[in-house]
Amino acid sequence: MNDSAQIETTDGEESTSLYQRILNDIRGKIVSGAWAPGYRIPFEHELTVQYDCSRMTVNKALSQLAAAGLIERRRRSGSFVRSPRSQAAVLEITDIRIEVEALGLPYRYALEQRRERRSQPNDAERLSPVCPKKLVELNCLHYAGTRPFCVEHRLISLETVPDASVETFQEIAPGPWLIGRVPWSTAEHRISAEGADSLMAAGLDIDEGAPCLVIERRTWTADLPVTYARFIYAGVSHSLVARFEPS
Amino acid sequence: MNDSAQIETTDGEESTSLYQRILNDIRGKIVSGAWAPGYRIPFEHELTVQYDCSRMTVNKALSQLAAAGLIERRRRSGSFVRSPRSQAAVLEITDIRIEVEALGLPYRYALEQRRERRSQPNDAERLSPVCPKKLVELNCLHYAGTRPFCVEHRLISLETVPDASVETFQEIAPGPWLIGRVPWSTAEHRISAEGADSLMAAGLDIDEGAPCLVIERRTWTADLPVTYARFIYAGVSHSLVARFEPS
DNA sequence: GACTTTCTTATGTATATACATATTGACAGT
DNA sequence: ACTGTCAATATGTATATACATAAGAAAGTC
Known part of the structure; x- marks a missing residue:
């Protein structure tokens, strides 16, 4: 090249x-x-x-x-x-629909559960540093063809995103809904491997304990938390690619 | 003032x-x-x-x-x-020693096996596009305290890095050895979750089938493959963090 | 109508110039 | 020896200007 x-x-x-x-x-x-x-x-x-x-x-x-x-x-x-040999690779975080369609499979989104609730102590670490009082909690499923592809668990701060209280998320996934609607300035992704618990196993139609790739995403606008999302992929089905090349 | x-x-x-x-x-x-x-x-x-x-x-x-x-x-x-809906996050790839020491644990490196061999058809996808004829294959262990922290499997192209044939890798891990010695221009990381096979399980002292985070790294200089590395972390012990903030 | 030519326009690159600003090094004063 | 001042210097930003280039639009030609 x-x-x-x-x-x-x-x-x-x-x-x-x-x-x-x-x-x-x-x-x-x-x-x-x-x-x-x-x-x-x-x-x-x-x-x-x-x-x-x-x-x-x-x-x-x-x-x-x-x-x-x-x-x-x-x-x-x-x-x-400069180049202090810090290997910083660029990780492309794509929309799940795009990912699925790149595989040549039809994409389908389904809302499993929607709750509006007060925050619990548990939420504070996911929506830091200023945990909102009220939030929307969602459980969603993303399908590739007939197979479940990704389980999504999401919290949205109703203080930062009040509009979320009037959106059912029946037809549109929270990711695309939030993009464009809420300006975010920072995002953090934490990637890890976990064994499927019973809920994940049921959602993804895999065995309990099977390895899963878990991506947790937190986004902020200024210093206010916008959303916390946890995406779970069946281990065999998915991998992330990060590249480094001096532009 | x-x-x-x-x-x-x-x-x-x-x-x-x-x-x-x-x-x-x-x-x-x-x-x-x-x-x-x-x-x-x-x-x-x-x-x-x-x-x-x-x-x-x-x-x-x-x-x-x-x-x-x-x-x-x-x-x-x-x-x-333009913004093709893909959010690019920056993934910091740190040296394992740094990672371990950041946890406050003493780091130890151990070479398990070193082989110099001709390449097999199997290697071609790991060391593409021009698979070298001869290479060094290493199996290493990285300890955090007394516990194994990461299993490393590595191939080094002897055509791109001839010096590797005179290095035993007994005392120094291939990662730090390569850095600085070989200028690389491109790197690709593939991150996935896998269940531990018997070898991984034995190396990391975990149960077979337990979830592991697998990072595969391929680096090139110009169009020549330098090295392929596969790092395996026990699922519970490790996560990667990628950040995005608009520069 | 299909084709070519010409014009227009927005970006791409390069220049000379000007002044601002941060930092270094030298010099002078105490 | 310490300290403050000042000039020298490399980068940072902004401007006016010039011409090149690509691509769309309009006009002309067969």
């Missing part, structure tokens, strides 16, 4: 834009390890000489590298290779 | 740069759902009027949004909200 930098001109100077070329060159030095973390990248004015261009062009390349987290820029000191 | 008065105005119009403000405004519209996917963002020249600034300033904001994947820019047509 990254090879073939020069496509048409054998000279290879005109194939991409100048700032892209500068960006690629520097990124290459970094990911190849030629410029180790902490290395001071040539100053902007040095690069302007090297590439015979204006500072703005160099600046554009370096700014993008900084935005991508590959380098750190310090006034008066210069730009430094 | 005590005087101030320029930063903290609740109005907060001057605290950041103009292009940052534009960027934040638009990103807010997108993540809040006010501008749905497919929506055409105001043209650059419209935004220059709205914010009373030059086109370059608007362009900088929009270019960054495009680089971040939030919008798509089309010549002559304008810029459109």
Whole structure:
């Protein structure tokens, strides 16, 4: 993918834009390890000489590298290779409907239970730091074809999302309903493996104790909890993929 | 120190740069759902009027949004909200030693088995796309205190990493050994839940069939496979955390 | 109508310029 | 030796300008 930098001109100077070329060159030095973390990248004015261009062009390349987290820029000191080898992979969290349809199976959603209730001490850790007084609790099932694909257990804060009290969630799953309706600023996902308890086993139509992939998602807007969701997939049916590539 | 008065105005119009403000405004519209996917963002020249600034300033904001994947820019047509409904969360992949020590437990590494062998058809999917002819196969154990914490199964391509043939891996785990020694450009992680087979059960000192979290990692440098690693954690002992916050 | 050509338009890139701002290093004063 | 001041410097942001390029729209041609 990254090879073939020069496509048409054998000279290879005109194939991409100048700032892209500068960006690629520097990124290459970094990911190849030629410029180790902490290395001071040539100053902007040095690069302007090297590439015979204006500072703005160099600046554009370096700014993008900084935005991508590959380098750190310090006034008066210069730009430094950052990459402290922290392997951060990007995990795509897709909507369940999309997931199911990607498998070529028809998707179906079903609401099992809907309760509106006061919060219990138990909820505080799921809806932190400010546990709402009232919330909606849902149990849902997502089907892939005729087989249950995912069990969803969800809490929605009625203080942050008052509209949820007038929505039955019979026809629409809480995930898609919330998206777009509630701006959220932070999300945390906790992924673990658990053995199916009797409820999970019944919902997913698997044996009790069978391994399940559990994804817990908590979202906040500002500092207010929006929702807590717990998705349970039968172990054999599902896996998550996270990728890292230097953009 | 005590005087101030320029930063903290609740109005907060001057605290950041103009292009940052534009960027934040638009990103807010997108993540809040006010501008749905497919929506055409105001043209650059419209935004220059709205914010009373030059086109370059608007362009900088929009270019960054495009680089971040939030919008798509089309010549002559304008810029459109992209957001293909997939929330990307960042998954921190930490070294196992760090993980264990974060739990306040002493870490210990042990090599169970080391084999140098020719590749088998079986390996091709783990070390793709160009399966090396020779490789090192390792089975390792990572202890937290006296209890086994993680079972590691690893393949290292001897074509990409010839040095691995002269390393016994008795004292150092393959993960830390590889880091820094081999620059890698891409990594893929697959996370799933599995029931322990007899080998996993014996290694982790758990019952057969008990739920385990399995993380498979494949890394490449350029297009050459570097290593395949499979980490198995007892279900109760471990979870992964992925976070999303709009940068 | 199907096709080509030309025009228009929004974005893409590059430049020179200007001033702001943070930080370093040197120099001077106590 | 410590401290404060100040100039030098690299980055940060913003502007006006210029031309390139792609793609849609409109006009012209067969």
